[in-house]
Amino acid sequence: MGIGEVIVDGYMNFIAEAWETFINTGHVHKNVRKDIADSWIRCRQYGVNPMNGKGSNKHPFIDKLIGRNSELISVSKPIMEGLYNIVKGSGFAIILSDKDGYIIEVIGDESIMERVNELNFLKGELWTEEAVGTNAVGTALYLDKPIQTIGAEHFGINQHSWTCSACPIHDEDGKIIGCINMSGNYYDAHSHTLGIVTAAAQSIQKQLALTISYNLLNITFDSISEGMIVLDERLKVKRVNGRGLEILGITLEETINLEMNKVLLSLNLNNMIDEKFKIVNNLECDFNIKNSRIKCLINAVPMNVNEKNIGIVITFREVKHVHKLVNKLVGYKASYTFDDIITINDKMKDLIFFGKKAAKSDCNILIEGESGTGKELIAQSIHNFSNRKKGPFVAVNCASIPRELVESELFGYEKGAFTGASKEGHPGKFELADGGTIFLDEIGELPLDIQSKLLRVLDNGKLIRIGGTFEKQLDVRVIGATNRVLKSEILKRNFREDLYYRLSVMNIKTIPLRERKEDIEVLVNQFIKSLSLKDGKFVKDIDKNYIEQLKKSKWQGNVRELRNVVERDYYLSEDKMIYIHEEGSNIKLDINDKINESNIEFTETVSLDKLEKQAIEAAIKKSNGNMVKAAELLNIGRATLYRKIKKYNINN
Structure with missing residues (x-):
């Protein structure tokens, strides 16, 4: 023992x-x-x-x-x-x-x-x-x-x-x-x-x-809203989260055979492995998966252990979701619906019915009509009644963009495309509208060279950014609007005929207020109700002669002008709405008065340029040098007016 x-x-x-x-x-x-x-x-x-x-x-x-x-x-x-x-x-x-x-x-x-x-x-x-x-x-x-x-x-x-x-x-x-x-x-x-x-x-x-x-980590990895791919030092896929598989449209088994250098052509992954501090942020590039391109915004960070890169973590978001967030932040959205169009006029009711039918199609739409007749209201209503209502609604005023910036604003540019270009590149309005609707207001003001590029986009749904090398596929519905008569502009060679017919698959012509004067009363009641809610006061009574006084006007500014007059009278009236005449408030003329009062002499030998110059000079004189009113008299945009003044060397 x-x-x-x-x-x-x-x-x-x-x-x-x-x-x-x-x-x-x-x-x-x-x-x-x-x-x-x-x-x-x-x-x-x-x-x-x-x-x-x-x-x-x-x-x-x-x-x-x-x-x-x-x-x-x-x-x-x-x-x-x-x-x-x-x-x-x-x-x-x-x-x-x-x-x-x-x-x-x-x-x-x-x-x-x-x-x-x-x-x-x-x-x-x-x-x-x-x-x-x-x-x-x-x-x-x-x-x-x-x-x-x-x-x-x-x-x-x-x-x-x-x-x-x-x-x-x-x-x-x-x-x-x-x-x-x-x-x-x-x-x-x-x-x-x-x-x-x-x-x-x-x-x-x-x-x-x-x-x-x-x-x-697994829960976090699979719950984040971005896609995530983890690569080893040989650039083999080690892990992909659920969101990443969803964006790329592949299964977990299919990721095993992905050759990431071929999938991400815009990013040199070998350099990232070799360089110690190579980090990529917010790079816009395409994943080439199954013969299709998926536009994404990516971040890539090497995993460095003991002074050696042992892999790369890539996070990515679909560009269209980024654009959707951008649109939300900058206020690109359609607020109005067909229910916001107030009318008792039969022609307007027919217009609304046609607009709803057009909305359910995926055709391009051209809205023609005078200023103040609600072209953007109709465009927004069409978007919100369509299958694209959850997508972006991007509105562009073509007349307000300087000529030299029109192409980059509409179609975007790649990094280094020109002096002063953003180093990351810049998406155009068409890309921001991907999955939704782009509203091109005052489309008649587009330069001819841009019109040809727009026609190409409408024909195949693809665009190439300035400085770009490949086409981007888009899913955008185009709604154009103009207060010009485009068929006349075609004759003057200011607008491409092929673009006109490509745009006006569905054509809507707005109705001026002078042709639906029965709507004046319902519109006035709605304006006063809205003003009362905004002002926090009771709804003012309408004098029995007030509506009749309003109906006598020609309303060249249409509903927009009517709203301005009602707002003016609302704040200047006491308990009851009354018509308060204001000198110069009705400066607009109807289309016939413009010609009669311009003192332009028409002869067979007068050139179109000379007639145009005389018309501009007459309008400036009639409006006492007010360029806004002069442009409205001529039914053109302000940018166009200034361009014509420069062209004809008019002393204003």
């Missing part, structure tokens, strides 16, 4: 006598360890039977118990198996409990497992101090610290031939989530056993923390 065995036998004899004395008298020998002595006293208070010590409180729903602790089991089991492989054949069992003391996993030699079964040291059994008395699992959970119990230190006599070493397992917040225990024959007791179990508990805790972090 070795010295170790003598020491164990000596201690076992002492603790057995101390246990028997305590059971018979309740007195604890002073040499019994404090943790054990305190546990015995608790067990006596609990009423635990010292002549038992077997498990006898099986969990009623073991499957739920296992399921509730599945993560703890999955992390702990490999560590338990590794520990078992070390002590295999030495008569030890490795046991895992949950935070409440229920056994949830057991691994051991065949010989020891027979004894485990005898004690009901099995899955689902409860091994707290209250259930079976002093034992390593129950006492470690109670004390929240590692503990070893040997022989008669156990409160139940059936466990006196056992030695057990247990250590609680904690989560990241320090809360107990379980306990790992190593049990065997008492004569194999060794202080190192407790150290081994403690190390195993710490390993489980660290692995759990890593698992939680990994799961959190």
Whole structure:
């Protein structure tokens, strides 16, 4: 017999006598360890039977118990198996409990497992101090610290031939989530056993923390609104999140064979791997997937470990979603619907009916009519009644863009396309309208060279940015509007005939207010109601002669002019609306008066340029130099008026 065995036998004899004395008298020998002595006293208070010590409180729903602790089991089991492989054949069992003391996993030699079964040291059994008395699992959970119990230190006599070493397992917040225990024959007791179990508990805790972090990363990886691809140093795809698969329209299996250098032609990935601090932000480029291009805005960051790039993380968003956000931020949206068009006129009702029919098609639409007749109102209503209503509505006033900027504004440009160009490039209005509608107001003011480029876009739905090398496919419905008579402009060679017919697949001619004077009263009532709501005051009464006075006007400015007059009268009237004449307020002339009062002499020998110059001079004179009113008299845009003044060297 070795010295170790003598020491164990000596201690076992002492603790057995101390246990028997305590059971018979309740007195604890002073040499019994404090943790054990305190546990015995608790067990006596609990009423635990010292002549038992077997498990006898099986969990009623073991499957739920296992399921509730599945993560703890999955992390702990490999560590338990590794520990078992070390002590295999030495008569030890490795046991895992949950935070409440229920056994949830057991691994051991065949010989020891027979004894485990005898004690009901099995899955689902409860091994707290209250259930079976002093034992390593129950006492470690109670004390929240590692503990070893040997022989008669156990409160139940059936466990006196056992030695057990247990250590609680904690989560990241320090809360107990379980306990790992190593049990065997008492004569194999060794202080190192407790150290081994403690190390195993710490390993489980660290692995759990890593698992939680990994799961959190996975959840974050798959929940972000951007696509994400992780490449290794050979540019092979290691991971793609769900959003990335959705944007690219591929399966997880298909990503394995992706050659990223061919997929992302605009980005030199090899350079990013080779260069230490090469980072790409907000680069617009295309993913070439299955013979199609997917326009995206990407960020790419190398993963640098120990001064070496071991891969690249690429995040990306579809350009059309970025454009949608831009449109929202800058206010590109259609606010009006057909319900906002107030009328009792039959022709206007027919126009609305036709507009709704046109909206449900995907044809281009041309809206022709005088200023103030609601061309943009109709355009917005068409958009909101169409299948594109959830897409962007981008309105462009063609007359307000300087000639040299028209092409870049409409079609965009690539980086470095010209001096002063943004280094990232710039999307045009057509790209911003992708998936929706672009409204080209005053389309008759477009220069002829831009008209030809617009025709190409309308013909094939593709555009090339300034400085670009390939065509971008777009899905845009075009609605044009003009207060010019475009067929006359075609004769003057100011507007392309082919563009006119490509635009006016659906043609809507707005109705001037002078041709629907029955609408004046309903419009006035609506304007006054809106002004009252805005002003926070009661709705003013309308003098019986007020509407009649308004109906006498020719309303060359149409509904816009009517709204201005009503607003003026609303604020200048007291309790009742009255017509307040304002000198010069009706400066506009009808189309016949323009010619009669211009004193232009018409002869067969007068050139068109001379007639145009005389008309401009007459309009400027009639409007006392007010260019806004002069442009309205001539039924052209202000930008066009200034261009003509410069052309004819008119002294204004």
